[in-house]
Amino acid sequence: MSLEQALTLPYATERFAQMGWRVIRIETAGIAGQSRPGDPNRYIGEDTGVEDLHAYFIAPNLGKEAITLDLKNEADQQMLKRIIKALKVDVFMCNTLPKRYAQFGIDYDTLKEANPQLIWCGISAFGPEYPGRAGYDPALQAMLGFMYLTGEPDRDPLLCGLPIIDLKAGDEAFAQVLLALLEQKETGKGKRIDISMAQCAASWLITALPQAQFAAGKNKLFKRSGNEHRSFVPSNCYPTKDGYVYLAIGNDMQWQKLTEIEGFEHLKQENRKTNNGRKLDKENIYAGIRKGLENYTTEAFIEICLTFGLAVAPVNDVKQVGALDFIKKLMVKTVLPNGKNVALSPAPMNTEYLEANNYMMKLPPRLGEHNSKIFQEAGIRTKHT
Numbered sequence: 001m002s003l004e005q006a007l008t009l010p011y012a013t014e015r016f017a018q019m020g021w022r023v024i025r026i027e028t029a030g031i032a033g034q035s036r037p038g039d040p041n042r043y044i045g046e047d048t049g050v051e052d053l054h055a056y057f058i059a060p061n062l063g064k065e066a067i068t069l070d071l072k073n074e075a076d077q078q079m080l081k082r083i084i085k086a087l088k089v090d091v092f093m094c095n096t097l098p099k100r101y102a103q104f105g106i107d108y109d110t111l112k113e114a115n116p117q118l119i120w121c122g123i124s125a126f127g128p129e130y131p132g133r134a135g136y137d138p139a140l141q142a143m144l145g146f147m148y149l150t151g152e153p154d155r156d157p158l159l160c161g162l163p164i165i166d167l168k169a170g171d172e173a174f175a176q177v178l179l180a181l182l183e184q185k186e187t188g189k190g191k192r193i194d195i196s197m198a199q200c201a202a203s204w205l206i207t208a209l210p211q212a213q214f215a216a217g218k219n220k221l222f223k224r225s226g227n228e229h230r231s232f233v234p235s236n237c238y239p240t241k242d243g244y245v246y247l248a249i250g251n252d253m254q255w256q257k258l259t260e261i262e263g264f265e266h267l268k269q270e271n272r273k274t275n276n277g278r279k280l281d282k283e284n285i286y287a288g289i290r291k292g293l294e295n296y297t298t299e300a301f302i303e304i305c306l307t308f309g310l311a312v313a314p315v316n317d318v319k320q321v322g323a324l325d326f327i328k329k330l331m332v333k334t335v336l337p338n339g340k341n342v343a344l345s346p347a348p349m350n351t352e353y354l355e356a357n358n359y360m361m362k363l364p365p366r367l368g369e370h371n372s373k374i375f376q377e378a379g380i381r382t383k384h385t
Contacts (some may be wrong), residue, residue, distance in 0.1 A: 001024045001080075001092050002023065002026065002092070002093040003026045003027075003071070003092075003093070003094040003104075003106060003276050004025050004026070004093065004094065004095055005039040005040065005095065006039070006166070007167075008040055009094070010061055010171035011171075012123070012168065012171070012173040012177075014060045014064075015170075015348065016061075016355055017063040017064055019351050020352070020379060024064070024087075024089075024370070025039075025365070026071075027067075028068060029367070036059065038052060038068070041056055042102055043055045044057065045057065045362075050244075050336075050366070051082060052367050053337075054362060058118070058364055059332070063362045063364075065369070065370040066364075066367060066368060066370055067371050067374050067375070068371060071105060072104065074105070077104065077110075079378075080111075084379035086155075086377070087105075089115060090115070090181070092106070092119070092121070092183075094122050095122070097124060097132060097134060098127070102359070109188075116189075117184060117190045117195070118190040119177055119180045119181060119190055120193065121177050121180075121192075121194075121195065123173050123197065124194070124196065125198060127195075127196035127198075127199065128194050129278045136149070137164075140197055141164075141201070144198060144202055144209065145205055146164070146201065148222070149222065149225075151226070153226065165197055168197075168201065169197040169200045171348075173193070173229070176193045196211055208222065221322070228282070229248070231275075231287060232249060232250050233249070233282045234247070234255075234285045234286060235250070238286075238293050239290065239294075240297055241294070241295070244315035245301055245312055245313065246294070246312065247310065249310070249311075252273060252275065252310065252339065254309075254310055255273075255278065256309040257310060261308065264288075264289070265327055266288060266292070267285065267289070269281075272285065298314050301370070302314060321341065332345060332346065332354065332359070334363050335360075335363060336363065
């Protein structure tokens with residue numbers, strides 16, 4: 001079960017759904033007269049023709065069930081415990097402010113009364129040490145150095161193109177719950193897991209923070225570098241006659257091969273044989289590569305680079321990514337209420353469940369869609385049923 005909203009936790013529990021696990025999401029029914037109750041993400045993105053199933057909400061919530069509870073109400077808190085006990089819920093997750101855990105009756109100590117072996121996992125911006133501090137992906141990208149490191153060196157800092165801290169924290173929650181379930185088989189005990197989005201984000205600075213320790217005062221190491229690699233030259237993005245390519249040169253042998261391609265022979269110079277030498281002359285090298293690409297289409301340059309064993313790729317838009325053969329065949333699909341079959345995105349890994357169902361999953365549940373079913377399954381008769 002999961003008291004979830006926004007992206008980071010729905011993404012984590014969607015990974016369980018993609019494995020064929022039963023996932024029950026809890027939302028609030030809202031205040032009487034409130035026009036849009038439940039998870040705000042239900043109403044974000046393109047209109048699908050169903051008021052509480054907008055496009056942004058669909059992919060992270062496929063195949064789940066949904067109930068509504070008012071966890072500010074003690075009676076509904078008791079109902080939650082009854083459901084956990086009756087349905088033998090083995091994992092409970094939430095992405096609520098830690099200060100609300102006890103207020104809502106969803107803290108580990110309370111819920112393990114319903115199942116002493118419960119695996120409990122909470123995702124929050126800064127962990128339980130900062131119980132009242134909210135945080136969203138863009139603000140965390142700013143605070144944790146991601147924006148500082150992203151963009152052109154002489155322009156404003158930029159967000160990454162995706163909510164990567166949300167997704168990183170969701171993946172970490174998924175992994176830690178699986179580890180806890182493995183431990184449970186040996187110990188027979190439950191576990192509390194706290195995921196800090198900020199700590200998750202900082203853990204990804206593994207190529208930046210250590211350098212700060214060794215290069216104190218040398219801030220030039222951490223200036224924004226646009227599309228170029230900070231260490232390997234000339235790994236960068238370049239324009240072609242009809243688009244863009246990213247060329248990654250990772251060693252001196254690859255550089256030698258590049259200088260043998262027709263139109264790039266002028267790059268070959270004695271002082272550029274080593275990566276350190278190329279770093280000293282990188283701007284001239286970048287200009288030389290752009291000159292060489294003036295006579296190449298994206299497809300033609302990629303084809304010749306591949307014959308030389310070089311790492312090169314087109315800069316695809318999102319629609320082009322969805323059309324790639326190795327992505328297209330793995331896309332998770334669903335059927336909209338109007339009967340339209342839509343492909344959404346691939347799962348991170350293939351699973352037996354997805355393969356058995358031809359990567360087709362049920363549409364996300366409407367708000368409170370499974371109230372009657374789940375409350376009756378738990379032996380509860382309430383106003384919800």
